[in-house]
Amino acid sequence: MMELDKIIAWGTEKMKYTDETPLEKGYRYYHGLRSAKLAAALAEGMGLEVNRNVLFVGSFLHDVGKAGYRGPNHGPRGAELIRSEIPHLFSTSELGLVLSMVENHYARPNSKHYVGKVKPSFPDEVLIIQDADTIDHFGSNGVWIAYHWSGHHLRSQQDEIDYYNTRDTRWRKEAVEGLNYDLCKQELQYRISRIDEFFAVWQQEEKGALTHL
Numbered sequence: 001m002m003e004l005d006k007i008i009a010w011g012t013e014k015m016k017y018t019d020e021t022p023l024e025k026g027y028r029y030y031h032g033l034r035s036a037k038l039a040a041a042l043a044e045g046m047g048l049e050v051n052r053n054v055l056f057v058g059s060f061l062h063d064v065g066k067a068g069y070r071g072p073n074h075g076p077r078g079a080e081l082i083r084s085e086i087p088h089l090f091s092t093s094e095l096g097l098v099l100s101m102v103e104n105h106y107a108r109p110n111s112k113h114y115v116g117k118v119k120p121s122f123p124d125e126v127l128i129i130q131d132a133d134t135i136d137h138f139g140s141n142g143v144w145i146a147y148h149w150s151g152h153h154l155r156s157q158q159d160e161i162d163y164y165n166t167r168d169t170r171w172r173k174e175a176v177e178g179l180n181y182d183l184c185k186q187e188l189q190y191r192i193s194r195i196d197e198f199f200a201v202w203q204q205e206e207k208g209a210l211t212h213l
Contacts, residue, residue: 058101
C-alpha cells in the first residue's frame with residue numbers, strides 16, 4: 001500500500017519551490033494538484049473503475065520531471081526520479097502504474113503524432129491524466145498562462161489578441177482532437193468557449209468600444 005503523505009511531501013519538495021519562468025514559481029506543483037483533482041472528477045463523472053490513490057499520485061507527479069528542468073523527455077525523466085528515489089513508498093503494482101502515468105502522459109493515442117501509426121494502448125489511469133493535463137491549460141487558467149507568456153515575449157495587448165486568434169487556433173483544435181473521452185472533450189470545448197468570450201470582450205475594450213450593451 002502506498003505511503004500517500006510521504007509521496008505528496010516528496011513531490012511538493014520537488015515542484016513547489018522551483019522557478020518556472022515565465023510562469024509562476026512552483027507552477028508544476030499547482031498544475032499537478034489541479035490535474036489530480038480534475039482527473040478524479042473525470043473518472044467519477046464517467047463511472048470508471050480506477051485506483052483512486054494511484055490516479056491522484058500519478059496525476060500530481062506527472063510533470064515532476066519538468067520541474068527545474070528545461071530539457072527533452074520530461075516524462076521518462078520524471079518516471080526515473082520516482083523509480084530511483086521513492087520506489088519503497090509504493091507497492092509493486094502501484095509503482096508500475098504510476099510510472100506509466102508519468103512516463104506516458106504525452107503519448108496521447110489520438111494525437112497527430114500517431115496518425116498512420118500503431119496507437120499505444122494504456123489503462124484508464126494513463127488516459128485520464130493525458131486528458132486532465134490538457135484540459136488544465138484552458139479556461140480561466142488558459143487566460144492566466146496567456147498573460148505570463150505574452151509578458152515573456154513582450155507582446156502588446158493587441159499582439160496577444162492577434163496571436164490568440166491566429167497562431168494559437170491550431171493548438172486548441174489539436175488539443176480537443178487528441179483527447180481520449182467524450183466527457184473530456186465536452187469540458188475542454190466549454191473551457192475554450194470561456195477563453196473565446198474573454199478575448200472577444202478584450203478586443204472590444206482594446207477598440208475603446210462599449211461592452212455592456
